[in-house]
Amino acid sequence: MEMEKAPRGRPRRLDKEKILEIASVLFWQQGYEATSINELVTAMGITPPSLYAAYSSKEELYLAAIDRYSASYGRQMLSGLALHSCVYEAIRTVLYECVEVFVGGDHPSGCMIATGLVESSNAQGALARKLADLRQQTIKIIADKFKACETQFVEGTDLPALASFFGATIQGMAVQARDVNCPTELHKIAEHSLSVLQASRRF
Amino acid sequence: MEMEKAPRGRPRRLDKEKILEIASVLFWQQGYEATSINELVTAMGITPPSLYAAYSSKEELYLAAIDRYSASYGRQMLSGLALHSCVYEAIRTVLYECVEVFVGGDHPSGCMIATGLVESSNAQGALARKLADLRQQTIKIIADKFKACETQFVEGTDLPALASFFGATIQGMAVQARDVNCPTELHKIAEHSLSVLQASRRF
DNA sequence: CCATTTCCATAGCGATCACTATATATATTG
DNA sequence: CAATATATATAGTGATCGCTATGGAAATGG
Numbered sequence: 473m474e475m476e477k478a479p480r481g482r483p484r485r486l487d488k489e490k491i492l493e494i495a496s497v498l499f500w501q502q503g504y505e506a507t508s509i510n511e512l513v514t515a516m517g518i519t520p521p522s523l524y525a526a527y528s529s530k531e532e533l534y535l536a537a538i539d540r541y542s543a544s545y546g547r548q549m550l551s552g553l554a555l556h557s558c559v560y561e562a563i564r565t566v567l568y569e570c571v572e573v574f575v576g577g578d579h580p581s582g583c584m585i586a587t588g589l590v591e592s593s594n595a596q597g598a599l600a601r602k603l604a605d606l607r608q609q610t611i612k613i614i615a616d617k618f619k620a621c622e623t624q625f626v627e628g629t630d631l632p633a634l635a636s637f638f639g640a641t642i643q644g645m646a647v648q649a650r651d652v653n654c655p656t657e658l659h660k661i662a663e664h665s666l667s668v669l670q671a672s673r674r675f
Numbered sequence: 676m677e678m679e680k681a682p683r684g685r686p687r688r689l690d691k692e693k694i695l696e697i698a699s700v701l702f703w704q705q706g707y708e709a710t711s712i713n714e715l716v717t718a719m720g721i722t723p724p725s726l727y728a729a730y731s732s733k734e735e736l737y738l739a740a741i742d743r744y745s746a747s748y749g750r751q752m753l754s755g756l757a758l759h760s761c762v763y764e765a766i767r768t769v770l771y772e773c774v775e776v777f778v779g780g781d782h783p784s785g786c787m788i789a790t791g792l793v794e795s796s797n798a799q800g801a802l803a804r805k806l807a808d809l810r811q812q813t814i815k816i817i818a819d820k821f822k823a824c825e826t827q828f829v830e831g832t833d834l835p836a837l838a839s840f841f842g843a844t845i846q847g848m849a850v851q852a853r854d855v856n857c858p859t860e861l862h863k864i865a866e867h868s869l870s871v872l873q874a875s876r877r878f
Numbered sequence: 879c880c881a882t883t884t885c886c887a888t889a890g891c892g893a894t895c896a897c898t899a900t901a902t903a904t905a906t907t908g
Numbered sequence: 909c910a911a912t913a914t915a916t917a918t919a920g921t922g923a924t925c926g927c928t929a930t931g932g933a934a935a936t937g938g
Contacts, residue, residue, distance in 0.1 A: 482904040482915045503794025505709055509896055519917055520897070530896065587793045590785070590853050591706025604854040633863035640847025640864045647846040648839065650793050651807040660836035661843045667874060668867050685885045685935045712926055722887055723927070733926065883936070894925065903916065908909105 486518055488526045496537040501580040504534050504589055504599060531599060538606070541584045545573045550613060559621040563614070563638060563669055567662035570642055574649035574658060581653045585610070586646035611639035626674045634672065641665040689721060691729045699740040704783040707737050707792055707802060734802060741809070744787045748776045753816060762824035766817070766841060766872055770865035773845055777852035777861065784856045788813070789849035814842035829877045837875065844868040 494516050498507045509530060513523050527533040552565025575581055585607060589600040615635035618625070625631065645658050697719050701710045712733060716726050730736040755768025778784055788810060792803040818838035821828070828834065848861050 482906090482913080484915065502796045506794060506796035506799070508894080510894080521899095521918095522916065524897070525915070582793070586850065587790065590790045590793070590850055591709060593705050593709035596709070607850070607854055630863065633860075634867065636851065636860055637864045637867040640851055640868075641843060642847070643850040644843025644845070644847035647789065647793055647810070647850075648843055651810055657836075657839055660833065661840045664837065664840040664871050665843075667871055671870060671874065685883080685933075687885070711924080713924080724888095724929095725886060727927070728885070879938100881936100881938080884934085886933070887931095889928100889930090891928070892926105895923075896921105898921070899919090901916100901918085903914105905912100905914075907912075 484526075485522070486516060486526075491516060491518075491523065491526050492533075492536055492540050495533050496540055496584070497579060499534055499537050500541070500582075500584045504530075505592060505596060534599065535602070538584060538588070538603075542606070546585065546610075549573055550610070553613065553617045557621070559618065559624045560666070560669055560673060562617060562621075564662075564666055566614075567638075567641070567645075567665065568659070570645060571649075571655050571658040571662060574646055575653050575655045582650040583642070583646035586643045587650070607639065607643070610642070611635050614638055624673055626672055629672050634669070637668065638665065687729075688725070689719060689729075694719060694721075694726065694729050695736075695739055695743050698736050699743055699787070700782060702737055702740050703744070703785075703787045707733075708795060708799060737802065738805070741787060741791070741806075745809070749788065749813075752776055753813070756816065756820045760824070762821065762827045763869070763872055763876060765820060765824075767865075767869055769817075770841075770844070770848075770868065771862070773848060774852075774858050774861040774865060777849055778856050778858045785853040786845070786849035789846045790853070810842065810846070813845070814838050817841055827877065828875055832875050837872070840871065841868065 495512055498512060498515060501507075502511075509520055509523065512533075513520055516523065523533075527536060549569045550566060552562045552569060556562040556565060570583075574583055585603060588606075589596060589603040592600045612635070615632045618631040618635055622631070641661065645661055648661070649658060698715055701715055701718060704710075705714075712723055712726065715736075716723055719726065726736075730739060752772045753769060755765045755772060759765040759768060773786070777786055788806060791809075792799060792806040795803045815838070818835045821834040821838055825834070844864065848864055851864070852861060
């Protein structure tokens with residue numbers, strides 16, 4: 473049993489997790505550059521110094537929000553890869569979890585990573601590169617799953633290319649989730665995409 | 676023969692078309708919100724009043740840039756639809772023209788429309804809706820082509836769904852063009868996507 | 879030449895940007 | 909009760925945002 477000793481001074485009104493949760497929603501909805509510190513602190517019910525006591529800069533806050541998103545929604549979306557040994561079931565689960573997240577009810581639509589900082593000023597080059605990296609990492613994870621399931625594919629299938637095709641599918645679904653926000657539409661896209669996988673499997 | 680009479684006062688240093696061309700490149704590269712008037716006029720070699728003499732606001736300039744993009748690159752990308760009566764050849768041409776534009780040499784990578792204002796503040800809601808509309812229009816145009824080629828599909832094919840699948844493919848390719856900027860990668864995505872169309876054709 | 883017309887450059891408008899110095903309020907420890 | 913430690917709110921930093929008022933420069937017509 474861990475007994476939490478109350479810290480010395482005046483307690484925070486909001487802990488870092490709560491701050492991050494609110495920031496994530498705003499960044500998810502509006503993106504990095506379009507979300508101002510003013511909007512953030514207003515939504516949090518605090519003032520700029522309190523925010524900066526928790527996160528030393530807007531950039532750091534955004535990076536933490538991305539991490540949080542990866543650890544929760546990102547993990548959820550890719551959970552199918554570890555769950556299913558059948559590569560088709562695995563990818564199908566991934567795509568359907570993506571739909572679940574992209575048009576989810578109590579949070580913004582779309583994907584923080586898939587469409588994050590695709591357009592940005594040169595001043596945000598580092599962040600933009602980080603986001604591009606995360607997108608490529610996702611594709612790499614899918615490619616690794618394909619590699620691990622190599623025997624399920626027809627001989628000579630270009631597995632990295634297939635992975636980047638599903639990366640494109642996910643990114644396209646993320647855009648359309650913003651535009652129409654309809655799970656049925658996205659499910660149809662997912663199914664068409666899955667037929668590509670079906671075609672390159674050996675039975 | 677139209678004889679251009681020289682107008683009364685001092686002539687413009689830059690005509691509206693030249694201004695638009697430079698603005699398009701910057702908006703294409705950085706997006707609407709991340710591109711400042713200062714950057715624009717500096718790139719144009721003029722000053723703010725000269726820019727505002729040609730376009731009355733940043734928003735109007737952006738809309739004109741989008742129009743210009745639609746009329747040139749957008750038209751180029753969709754040219755295959757009118758060129759080929761075979762729906763497969765038509766879509767294949769579209770996707771390959773998209774690659775041509777998205778990783779083109781003398782301009783920014785990606786697509787102004789496919790990834791334009793996907794993330795934005797509420798203040799730009801009108802522009803964001805306009806861009807979402809343009810994306811949906813593109814899908815509609817593809818769907819119309821499918822409808823016109825109805826006899827080439829197997830009975831009962833969900834043509835609008837197939838069109839939105841290709842819309843997602845194009846949008847995904849636009850994101851990946853920004854991230855890796857490699858035509859070979861995009862061509863592989865296009866070919867995988869085309870196999871979906873191949874599968875739903877009747878011969 | 880002068881008068882007229884138009885564009886351009888300088889400078890700056892109020893608003894907002896990310897961020898912070900200062901001082902006060904609120905908690906714990908002794 | 910101090911004394912201390914921490915978080916808070918007020919207010920404002922210089923910089924940049926989109927945009928514009930003013931006045932002079934550069935072309936025309938007469």
